[in-house]
Amino acid sequence: MVRAGAPMQPNQYRDIRLEKLEKLKALGLDAWPRKAKRTHGIAQLAAAYADAEAWPNEKLEGLGLSVSAMGRVLTIREMGKSVFAHLTENGEKLQAFFRKDDVAEPGWDVLKLLDMGDFISVTGPLMRTKTGELSIRVKEVQFLSKALLPLPEKWHGLQDKEQRYRQRYLDLISNGDVLKTFRTRSRIVSAVRRYMEDQGYLEVETPMMQPIPGGATARPFITHHNALDMPLYLRVAPELYLKRLIVGGFEKVFEINRNFRNEGLSVRHNPEFTMMEMYEAGSDLRDMMTLTENLLSTVAREVMGSEQLPWGEQVISYAAPFRRLTMKDAIAQYGAIDRHQLEDGDSVRTLAKSVHIEDVETKTVGTLLGDLFEHYAEKQLIQPTFITDYPIELSPLTKALEGDDRFVDRFELFIGGMELANAYSELNDPIDQMGRFQAQMDEREAGNDEAMLLDMDFVTSLEHGLPPTGGEGIGIDRLVMLLTNSASIRDVILFPLMRPMKPSEAADNTE
RNA sequence: GGGCCCUUAGCUCAGCGGUAGAGCAGCGGCCUUUUAAGCCGUUGGCCGCGGGUUCAAAUCCCGCAGGGCCCA
Secondary structure, three states, rough: OOOOOOOOOHHHHHHHHHHHHHHHOOOOOOOOOOOOOOOHHHHHHHHHOOOOOOOOOHHHHHOOOOEEEEEEEEEEEOOOOEEEEEEEEOOOOEHHHHHHHOOOOOOOHHHOOOOOOOOOEEEEEEEEEOOEEEEEOOOEEEEEEOOOOOOOOOOOOOHHHHHHHHHHHHHHOOOHHHHHHHHHHHHHHHHHHOOOOOOOOOEOOOOOOOOOOOOOOOOEEEEEOOOOOOEEEOOOOOHHHHHHHHHHHOOEEEEEEEOOOOOOOOOOOOOEEEEEEEEEEEOHHHHHHHHHHHHHHHHHHHOOOOEEEOOOOEEEEEOOOEEEEEHHHHHHHHOOOOOOOOOOOOHHHHHHHHOOOOOOOOOOOOHHHHHHHHHHHHOOOOOOOEEEEHHHHOOOOEEEOOOOOEEEEEEEEEEEEEEEEEEEEEOOHHHHHHHHHHHEEEEEEOOOOOHHHHHHHHHHHHHHOOOOOEEEEEEEHHHHHHOOOOOOHHOOOOOOOOOOHHHHHHHHHHO
């Protein structure tokens, strides 16, 4: 939309600021100097001297200290021959206090040309104002960068969601919580990585462009390699490569990276998203449960300071252990359905029809159980819950349960009504795996374009021997949503996918 | 994919058949400890785009675009 910034278009604000820029130059100033004069970060000063009791004005002035700090001008309050401004740097604010008699030439003239959004550096002693706010009594001003376009309104911030996502920098400048959320995201990823390393896992990187996309039932994005003249796919999961690494002798590996799935967008789905996958030789699903509980409770404690965190109107407890429930029990419990009804194919079909599930006649009983689970239970699983015993049709890479080959040794972890994690006792029987791939190929023939493709090299790797292995994927974006109480995945991805603006509007941004 | 809702000044929003409005921001004044500073004055609009209905459309109808929420 035209509102989404039209930088090179003339407008009232830009023209006036361009004039001010010329006046700055006329004062003999470099409007875009190469380096800022800076002795302290704003956060550093705030942390050291914010305490008004420990640092009353007399004590601050008694320091005889002169500091230089830089920041973006957020507010300007002009009071005749004195001016107050807030500078911001990295989400922290500091007040600058200018008095005409204090400021060295050409500081006062510079001040007259200052707009909100500009960057300046100020130098002078620290002081505390009458109202007790830590400030710099400015003796010297250095102009650092002119903002030609105005900032969004100062106390409502930027509200238009479209513009917030398209011009995230404006969102970050004017909505304080946004910067905080993304700093928290960084700390969450860091804590997850630290935890995995502490457990002896090795971080690896596997292909994001794959000749055969595998490891998840999802439609891939396709691209093309010119020199080799071959199609390549953006990965939907790293799974098959990570398992090859276990075949190759690694004991514990993990990868935190992007996956790409060619599907719709929603508050829980972005086409590219960040996933952690981990695999451990010799372990199984139970080990993955324990790892997951400890990981989540540790990260919640370390980053958020508590295992009890708000989620909308509710509170989620990340304290281990998490609840465990089989898929059938979940359907029975949340659908108030007699457990025996789920043991018989005909009654499952009848039930599925009664809740308007599509294509009931052509789907397998296992698939329908998955649908019924989604229908009755998924949204209700607010507290962390491991759902186990998945139908084999839904799980082509997972070992069957002992004694019942209609179901597999898999869990999905649900929190806040969302699928957060997915784990298997990995299928390591190459002959069984080949049969499962065959079943997927049949599904593909039948029209399911999310069904997996045969990856023969992966089967070959299994023929060389994969030890018993537990594996899991955890959706990092969703984890950040949960821990930061964010309702939409777009609020935890800096630049979520947006449809491009129309050419006439996009031109405004490319000139 | 289906349903509902939104799009008006740089930003936040009113207005919902009869001359386009407010606050903030901007511009010009006054003000040497303010902090949503204050006071006086003032500029700024293809009312998302395209059709239609009407004497008259920001307002009603249809289509399109972008976005949001709910459902699949």
